[in-house]
Amino acid sequence: MRNLAIFVLGAAALLALPHGLSFSQQEILVFLTLNILLVSSYRLLTLTGEWSLAHVVIMGVGAYASALYTKELGVWVPVSILLGGATAALLAVLLSFPLFRMKGFYFLIGSFAAGEIIRLLWKRFRDPFGGAKGIKGIDPMPDFSIGIYDFDFFEPVSYYYLSGAVVAVCLWILWRIERSPVGLTFHAVHWQDRLAEASGVNLRAYRTLAFSIASGFAGIAGALMAHYVGTINPNSFDVDLMVFVLTWAIVGGTATFYGPILGCVVLTVLNEIVLREMGFEQMRPLIYGLIMILSILFLPKGLESLVQKFAGKRPGKSDTPERSTAQ
Amino acid sequence: MFSRFGKPGLTRRTFLQSTAAVAAATSLPRIANAQDKVIKIGFLAPLTGAVAAWGKPGLDGCEIWAERVNAAGGIKLSDGDYMVEFVPYDNEYDPAKARTGATKLIREDGVSFIMMLGGDTWPGVQPVADRTGMLFSTLLPSDLGPDTTTLIAPAEVHPIYNVTAVEWMAENRPELKTAVMCAQDDALGLPSVATYLAAFEAAGIEMQGEPLLFDPATTDFAPVVTRLISSSPDIVCLDTCYSDYVHPICEQLFQQGYEGQIISCTADFYDQIIAKTSAEFMEGFLFQFPDFDDPALNSDQVNFADPNGFFAEYNKRYPGQWGAVSWEYASIMDLWKAAAEMAGSSEPDAVIAAMKEGGTGKHAFGDARWWGKELFGIENALVGDWPVVAIEGGKATIKEFRNIPAWYDKHGDLLVKHMKAYDQMWDQRG
Numbered sequence: 001m002r003n004l005a006i007f008v009l010g011a012a013a014l015l016a017l018p019h020g021l022s023f024s025q026q027e028i029l030v031f032l033t034l035n036i037l038l039v040s041s042y043r044l045l046t047l048t049g050e051w052s053l054a055h056v057v058i059m060g061v062g063a064y065a066s067a068l069y070t071k072e073l074g075v076w077v078p079v080s081i082l083l084g085g086a087t088a089a090l091l092a093v094l095l096s097f098p099l100f101r102m103k104g105f106y107f108l109i110g111s112f113a114a115g116e117i118i119r120l121l122w123k124r125f126r127d128p129f130g131g132a133k134g135i136k137g138i139d140p141m142p143d144f145s146i147g148i149y150d151f152d153f154f155e156p157v158s159y160y161y162l163s164g165a166v167v168a169v170c171l172w173i174l175w176r177i178e179r180s181p182v183g184l185t186f187h188a189v190h191w192q193d194r195l196a197e198a199s200g201v202n203l204r205a206y207r208t209l210a211f212s213i214a215s216g217f218a219g220i221a222g223a224l225m226a227h228y229v230g231t232i233n234p235n236s237f238d239v240d241l242m243v244f245v246l247t248w249a250i251v252g253g254t255a256t257f258y259g260p261i262l263g264c265v266v267l268t269v270l271n272e273i274v275l276r277e278m279g280f281e282q283m284r285p286l287i288y289g290l291i292m293i294l295s296i297l298f299l300p301k302g303l304e305s306l307v308q309k310f311a312g313k314r315p316g317k318s319d320t321p322e323r324s325t326a327q
Numbered sequence: 328m329f330s331r332f333g334k335p336g337l338t339r340r341t342f343l344q345s346t347a348a349v350a351a352a353t354s355l356p357r358i359a360n361a362q363d364k365v366i367k368i369g370f371l372a373p374l375t376g377a378v379a380a381w382g383k384p385g386l387d388g389c390e391i392w393a394e395r396v397n398a399a400g401g402i403k404l405s406d407g408d409y410m411v412e413f414v415p416y417d418n419e420y421d422p423a424k425a426r427t428g429a430t431k432l433i434r435e436d437g438v439s440f441i442m443m444l445g446g447d448t449w450p451g452v453q454p455v456a457d458r459t460g461m462l463f464s465t466l467l468p469s470d471l472g473p474d475t476t477t478l479i480a481p482a483e484v485h486p487i488y489n490v491t492a493v494e495w496m497a498e499n500r501p502e503l504k505t506a507v508m509c510a511q512d513d514a515l516g517l518p519s520v521a522t523y524l525a526a527f528e529a530a531g532i533e534m535q536g537e538p539l540l541f542d543p544a545t546t547d548f549a550p551v552v553t554r555l556i557s558s559s560p561d562i563v564c565l566d567t568c569y570s571d572y573v574h575p576i577c578e579q580l581f582q583q584g585y586e587g588q589i590i591s592c593t594a595d596f597y598d599q600i601i602a603k604t605s606a607e608f609m610e611g612f613l614f615q616f617p618d619f620d621d622p623a624l625n626s627d628q629v630n631f632a633d634p635n636g637f638f639a640e641y642n643k644r645y646p647g648q649w650g651a652v653s654w655e656y657a658s659i660m661d662l663w664k665a666a667a668e669m670a671g672s673s674e675p676d677a678v679i680a681a682m683k684e685g686g687t688g689k690h691a692f693g694d695a696r697w698w699g700k701e702l703f704g705i706e707n708a709l710v711g712d713w714p715v716v717a718i719e720g721g722k723a724t725i726k727e728f729r730n731i732p733a734w735y736d737k738h739g740d741l742l743v744k745h746m747k748a749y750d751q752m753w754d755q756r757g
Contacts, residue, residue: 024431031423120542123512126750132513132543136450154458156430229423231450233514235543236422240376272427281417282374282383 014164018157026156028272030163030228032265034221037167039248039260040174041217046254047178048210049190050107053242054095054115055218060237061118062088062219063226068128070139070227077141081166081223088219089212091118096208112239122234134233138226153228163224170217175257177213186210251295253302262303267292366402366409366673368660369432369441371425371452374417377543380570380595381444381466382417385656387645389413389442391637392657402664405671411660414438422451429455439673440663442656445470446514449478462675464659466652469518471703472753477675479682480699480708481662482655482691484731486519486567487702487742488713489592490526491729492613495715496562496590497530499726503561503588505533509551509576510566512540519567519592521745527564528745529738535560541572548572552579565591570650574600581608588613594718595650601721612718616651623714623725628693631658658691662709665689698732701743704753 018026042055052058066084069075075083095114102110122129129135141153141162151158177183188196189206197203226232244267252263270291275284299305370389372382393411401408414436416428425448432438433455443449445465456463456475465471468480468487496503506527510516520538527534535558541551555563563580565573573591580589581604594600594614601609617624619638624631631637631654641653666682667673682688687696688709695711702708712728735742746752 022431023434024427027427027430031427123542131750132517134447136453140454154454225423229426229451230454231422233422233447235420235447235513238544276417281415284417285375 015161018160023156025273026160028268030156030160031225032268033160033163033167034225035245035248035264035268036261037170037221037224038218039245039252039264040171040257041214041221042245042249043254043257043260044174044177044186044217045210045214046249047183047186047190048207049193050103050207050211051246052211053108053112053239054118055214056237056239056242056245057115057118058088058092058215059218059222059225060122060232060234061091061215061222063222063232063237064122064129064135065219066223067135067138067226067232071135071137072128077139077227081220081227084223084226085216085220088222089216092212092215093208096204096211100204100207100211115239115242119234119237130233132234134231134236135226136231138230138232140230141227159228163228166220166224170220174213174217178257182206182209247292251292251299251303253304255302256304256308258307259302259304262307266303363401363410364407366411366667367414367436367438368411368663369429369436369438370413370415370656371418371428371432371441371448372415372444372656373420373448374415376419377569377571378420378444378446380650381652384645384648384650385442385444385652386413386415387648388637388641388653388655388657389660391640391644392660395632396660396664402673403668404673409673411664418443418448420444420446420448422448424451425449426451426455428452429461433459433461439667440464440675440678442659444652445480453478460675462679464663466655467515468699468703468708469514469751471699471705471707473704476705476707477679478707479679481682481688482659482709484708484710484713485515486522486592487710487731487735488615489519489522489567490529490734490738490742491713491731492590492615492715493523493526493530493532494729494734495727496588496613497532500588503532505535505558505560506562506564507535507555507558507560508538508564508566509555509568510538510540511543511545511568511572513543515567515569516540517749518746518751521749521751522742523564523566524745525738525741526734528741529734532562538566545572546575548575548579549583552576552583552585556580556583556585560587562588562590565589567592570595574603577609578603581605590614593651594716594723596647597718597723598647598721601718606721609718609721614716614718614723615713616723617714617716617725618649618723619654621723621725623728628712628728629691630689630693631661631691654691661691662688692728696732701739702746702753 018029021029038059045052062084065087066080069080069083070077099107099110099114123132143152153159185201185206188201189203193203248263248267249260251267253259271284271288275287280287370386372385373379374383374386390413393413397410401410414432416432418425418428429441429452432441440462442464445467449465449470453475456477460477463478465478465480466483467485471478471480508520508523510520524534539551539555563585565576573594577600588611590613592615594612619634624634641649662682663678666678670677670681683697687694690709690711692714693712695709697706698710699708700706710731712730714725715727715729716723717726
């Protein structure tokens with residue numbers, strides 16, 4: 001009963017949230033929602049101990065795929081978003097063959113190379129990817145009405161509700177996966193790989209599974225973004241954004257499900273709202289970097305450790321015993 | 328419900344008036360006195376990141392422009408005099424952030440006009456422009472299209488003006504017969520490649536191979552330059568490379584012993600290039616953006632007010648920061664101010680109508696005409712004369728003003744041919 005009350009209150013707060021924000025903050029809220037899915041899906045991959053530098057490019061694969069399905073094949077936008085996610089997952093399976101011949105640092109570098117190859121292919125082939133200019137005029141989500149509310153997806157509030165619902169479902173699935181035997185096996189692949197292998201666990205298969213699931217959800221985030229902004233280009237998915245994803249994960253912490261989400265929310269609000277409002281428009285990279293360094297120095301276990309400290313709680317049963325090796 | 332905004336029953340004008348009223352009611356001007364009436368102008372460009380060199384110097388120039396205009400009494404509209412204030416938003420050259428910035432500037436800050444660099448960021452903003460009817464400007468006319476009538480390119484007709492330096496070079500240095508070209512493979516580089524190809528073809532200069540397109544992430548230009556000059560060309564063309572590329576490419580050309588002609592769209596911070604190479608090496612370097620202390624800019628044909636004084640003030644405040652865009656956004660503001668005063672209003676519809684009245688306008692470098700139906704699908708680019716600039720004795724010097732439409736009238740078919748080959752025509756985008 002208590003959990004239900006918390007859930008209802010939380011949902012009501014999230015529904016009311018955009019109405020307490022300014023127009024530009026509503027726009028930022030949409031992108032924040034999508035980035036939450038991006039960083040949460042990234043955490044699923046890190047459960048197996050592998051940190052990829054291709055996750056943002058994989059997000060782009062979902063974006064490009066969904067945009068092309070609608071533009072070239074006339075697929076209905078909601079369906080194309082799901083197909084975009086499926087395409088990203090499928091590509092991840094293909095990439096896993098060469099990439100999971102490597103581990104750790106080598107996988108990290110290999111994933112970076114794979115991502116750059118994909119980005120170069122987008123640039124190289126103007127047909128169908130639009131080359132360096134990318135794809136413009138991507139079909140928006142079709143508007144509709146439910147009587148009490150008109151969903152006009154040009155408006156950030158409407159798109160926030162749509163993307164929020166999709167992201168909530170995706171997060172629930174990610175949560176259930178992590179809590180399932182498959183999720184526990186992901187942890188085992190990371191922390192007890194030799195023991196797991198001796199117990200008959202196919203390490204490579206589980207790494208591939210985590211990679212493809214994470215990629216699928218990243219692809220959905222990318223597709224949602226493409227149909228909101230209406231344009232994508234190879235630079236939208238470059239290593240700069242990947243650095244942000246890594247930063248959100250590291251500053252938030254990856255020991256808990258909410259850690260990267262916390263990092264994403266706090267750093268995005270700081271960078272896009274607080275520093276801009278304070279008039280530090282052009283000094284944001286400097287201040288952002290400084291805060292990140294201070295956070296890593298003084299909060300080595302991430303922002304999630306603060307939550308645990310104030311809640312007087314240790315990591316839950318599905319949480320990893322220590323922070324990821326990448327930290 | 329807010330989602331009904333933009334639906335029938337609420338006109339763009341009503342929408343703009345209401346957002347301006349909300350913004351005016353909730354904010355106070357920062358630089359003007361509280362009792363002054365203020366017109367806010369949005370500055371939506373990259374102020375940080377790799378492309379900041381084409382945003383930040385422009386904002387600095389605009390601040391000087393605003394001080395000058397405010398000191399002279401502001402902008403005179405039918406309902407009184409207004410002080411002008413710029414509201415910047417750093418879009419980091421990202422279309423999503425540009426969309427957020429446009430929303431903020433229009434709906435929260437109540438700006439009357441928004442200046443952009445354009446390029447990759449424009450498609451993110453276009454739906455906002457279409458929905459609100461806000462007047463936008465871009466430095467890159469390749470953003471123009473018939474779908475958005477409120478986007479204008481009144482200062483820079485990039486990359487079409489690049490033809491002027493090639494034409495001048497062919498006439499003044501006829502011994503130069505062969506050329507090579509490199510460019511970053513992006514939305515800025517490709518239309519410029521097509522333009523230079525057309526200009527070289529029109530001038531009878533032979534291209535030694537296809538243009539060398541490099542990835543924008545390139546940092547090591549030694550192999551690029553080695554390959555570029557392997558055929559001993561008379562001319563090396565640097566297209567519209569960002570200054571982050573022009574500098575290392577010039578260094579490499581110097582180190583690898585190149586002694587021929589260099590032509591480029593820009594040479595931002597060329598004093599630094601000279602410091603890294605030599606004045607002799609850079610002698611005769613051709614590009615398109617003058618320093619505004621050039622005596623040629625005091626000619627009667629130039630419409631930019633007090634260019635020498637503007638340049639001196641800019642260098643006093645931001646020494647060593649003068650670049651291609653330092654004056655451009657300010658010159659757009661000259662045009663906007665004149666149109667708003669003529670219309671007596673800052674309403675986008677009224678301003679653009681006044682701006683385009685008679686099909687001509689006062690471009691910074693002389694009277695020009697609204698142009699571009701064939702290339703851009705809409706006559707929203709203000710095109711006229713453009714200077715050809717050469718480095719002489721370590722200093723940028725205007726050699727001559729040349730007329731862009733005159734070149735196009737003779738060789739327009741070549742430009743269209745190469746633009747089509749690179750998918751750069753307005754109907755090939757997307």
